[in-house]
Amino acid sequence: MNNHRAPTRPLIVALAAMVLGGVACIIGLVIDERAFFPAWLCAVIFWLALPLGAVTLVMVHDLTGGRWMATARPVLDSAIATMPIATVAFLPVLAGLGHLYSWSQPGAPGLGNAFYLNDTFFIVRYAVYFVVWNASALWALAAPRGGAIGVAPALSWISGIGLLLLAFATTFASFDWIMSLEPQFWSSVFGMIFGAGEFNISLALVLLAIALQKPALRAVQAGYREHLADLAAILLATTIFWAYVEYCQFLIVWEENLRSEIPWYLHRFAGSWEAVLYTVAGAGFFIPFFVLVWTPSKRNRGIVAVSCGLIFLAQLIHVWWLVLPDFPNSGFGWLDVAAFFALGGLVMSAFLWRLRYGQLLPQRAARPAPEALHG
Numbered sequence: 001m002n003n004h005r006a007p008t009r010p011l012i013v014a015l016a017a018m019v020l021g022g023v024a025c026i027i028g029l030v031i032d033e034r035a036f037f038p039a040w041l042c043a044v045i046f047w048l049a050l051p052l053g054a055v056t057l058v059m060v061h062d063l064t065g066g067r068w069m070a071t072a073r074p075v076l077d078s079a080i081a082t083m084p085i086a087t088v089a090f091l092p093v094l095a096g097l098g099h100l101y102s103w104s105q106p107g108a109p110g111l112g113n114a115f116y117l118n119d120t121f122f123i124v125r126y127a128v129y130f131v132v133w134n135a136s137a138l139w140a141l142a143a144p145r146g147g148a149i150g151v152a153p154a155l156s157w158i159s160g161i162g163l164l165l166l167a168f169a170t171t172f173a174s175f176d177w178i179m180s181l182e183p184q185f186w187s188s189v190f191g192m193i194f195g196a197g198e199f200n201i202s203l204a205l206v207l208l209a210i211a212l213q214k215p216a217l218r219a220v221q222a223g224y225r226e227h228l229a230d231l232a233a234i235l236l237a238t239t240i241f242w243a244y245v246e247y248c249q250f251l252i253v254w255e256e257n258l259r260s261e262i263p264w265y266l267h268r269f270a271g272s273w274e275a276v277l278y279t280v281a282g283a284g285f286f287i288p289f290f291v292l293v294w295t296p297s298k299r300n301r302g303i304v305a306v307s308c309g310l311i312f313l314a315q316l317i318h319v320w321w322l323v324l325p326d327f328p329n330s331g332f333g334w335l336d337v338a339a340f341f342a343l344g345g346l347v348m349s350a351f352l353w354r355l356r357y358g359q360l361l362p363q364r365a366a367r368p369a370p371e372a373l374h375g
Contacts, residue, residue, distance in 0.1 A: 011352040018345025024338035035335050037096035038327045043339035044093060045177060046201065046319045047347045048086040051137060053202020054079035056166055057234075058140040062150035062159035070148035071227035075209045078355040079202065082347045083137035087130050089343055093177075094123060103183050117180055125176055132169040136162045170195045181326040185264040189249040196242035200284075201315045203235045208308040209355070211301045229298035232307070236292040239311065243285040267325040276321050284314025316340065 029036045054076045061069050069076075097104040103117040115121075139162060143151050151159060171191030179190050210228060253261045268277065288307045297303045324332055 008352065008356060011349060011356065014345045014348040014352055016345070017341040018349055021338045021340070021342030021345055025335070025342045028335040028338060032335070033096070034099050034329070035327075035333060036339075037093065037099040038323055039333075039335040039339040040096075040343075041093050041100060041177065042319050042323050042336060043343040044086070044090050045198075045323070046316055046340065047082075047089070047343050049198035049201035049315075050079050050205055050347060050351065051081070051083035051086050051202070052133065052166070052170065053199040054206060055083070055133070055136050055140045056163065056199060057203065057206075058145075058150075059136070059159040059163050059166070062145075062156050063163075065148075065150060066230065067148045067223060068227040068230035069150070071210060071224055072206060072231060073145075073147060075206050075355065077141060078351050079206055080137050080140050081354045082350045083134055085347055085350055087133055089346075090126060090130075094126065097122065101180055101183075103180065113183070117183055122176060125172060129169045129173050132165050136166055167195065170198065178322050181323065182264050182267075184260045186261070187249050187253070189245050189252070192245045193242065193249060196238055196245060197315055197318060199238055200235065200242055200311055203231070203238065204308040204311040204315070207231050207235060208305055208312065211305040211308065225299045228301065228304060229295070232292055232298035232304050235308070235311070236289065236298075239285060239288055239292075243281075243289075267328075268321060270325070273321060273325055276317055280314045280318045280321060282314075283310045284318060 025036065025040070028039070057072075058069075058076055058080065093100065097119055098106070101117070103114070104119055104122075139158065143155065143158075145151055150156070171194070174191050174194030178194065179185060179187065207228075210231065250265065253265060267273075288311055291297050291303060291307050297307075320332060320336060324336070
């Protein structure tokens with residue numbers, strides 16, 4: 001532990017954002033609670049991505065391996081440590097269900113899926129997600145790993161099961177939190193869109209932190225540029241997948257032209273939201289794709305950092321695009337920005353604090369690399 005070190009400038013900025021955003025959120029809640037709850041839902045969806053994607057990447061590495069983990073491990077561990085904060089932050093949404101979801105309002109018209117969309121079962125499902133996500137985070141942090149080495153092969157099946165549970169929990173959370181804003185809308189691809197977007201947010205933030213590391217820290221990491229390129233390649237692949245499933249959903253809905261599905265897109269093409277979608281497509285896919293598809297770009301810290309920044313901003317706007325068009329009376333406003341900074345400042349403060357001051361859990365015993373076992 002290096003607790004004698006002073007807080008870094010990014011940590012101070014994150015703390016300031018948390019305080020200022022939190023004060024603004026309290027004011028907004030008093031002034032207009034109808035606008036507060038959609039803004040807070042967007043913030044929770046966005047910042048939950050940081051630990052959720054990091055847990056996923058660690059478990060995938062347990063099954064596949066990869067030397068890039070030697071560079072990514074400290075940053076991923078710091079991201080995973082924010083899981084309790086990100087999941088508890090959903091509690092205010094439970095208090096505002098009636099302001100968010102039409103099916104939760106008194107006197108709401110009956111639905112064929114009312115057995116699923118009701119307050120009690122919604123809260124029960126959130127509790128299940130909470131347990132699955134935090135248990136997965138604990139496994140990703142506490143299991144014996146070290147450097148580029150994952151868990152022992154005899155334990156890798158736990159990570160395999162964990163990935164399945166994460167996939168189911170994330171998919172159903174996307175149905176509950178976003179898709180049920182319009183309870184008549186249904187898409188079997190929506191869970192993949194949501195999961196890919198969450199993973200891209202997390203990996204963009206993790207890779208941005210790695211790209212912005214100080215020269216002294218990069219100098220002691222063997223294979224830093226190769227690891228940077230490997231992680232950038234993963235980000236490129238998942239960005240392509242996100243764009244693909246997003247377009248597949250639009251194409252299927254457009255071809256079917258069903259009365260129950262078309263309004264979902266009509267709301268998101270109305271007014272300025274259409275320009276927002278083009279911005280997301282350009283900054284979140286086309287620019288990063290044509291930049292990172294070139295191999296030398298993946299090894300350049302500056303190019304990787306800019307690409308990650310574009311994906312980060314595009315995915316933030318994408319979350320707003322997914323949620324806010326269902327609230328035409330409030331739309332996009334200053335509360336959405338305030339909620340983003342309030343929760344984001346809290347999550348990033350925890351992330352940066354752990355990244356600077358070391359382990360929140362006792363140091364794990366690292367398994368030796370296979371080549372070390374054979375001399």
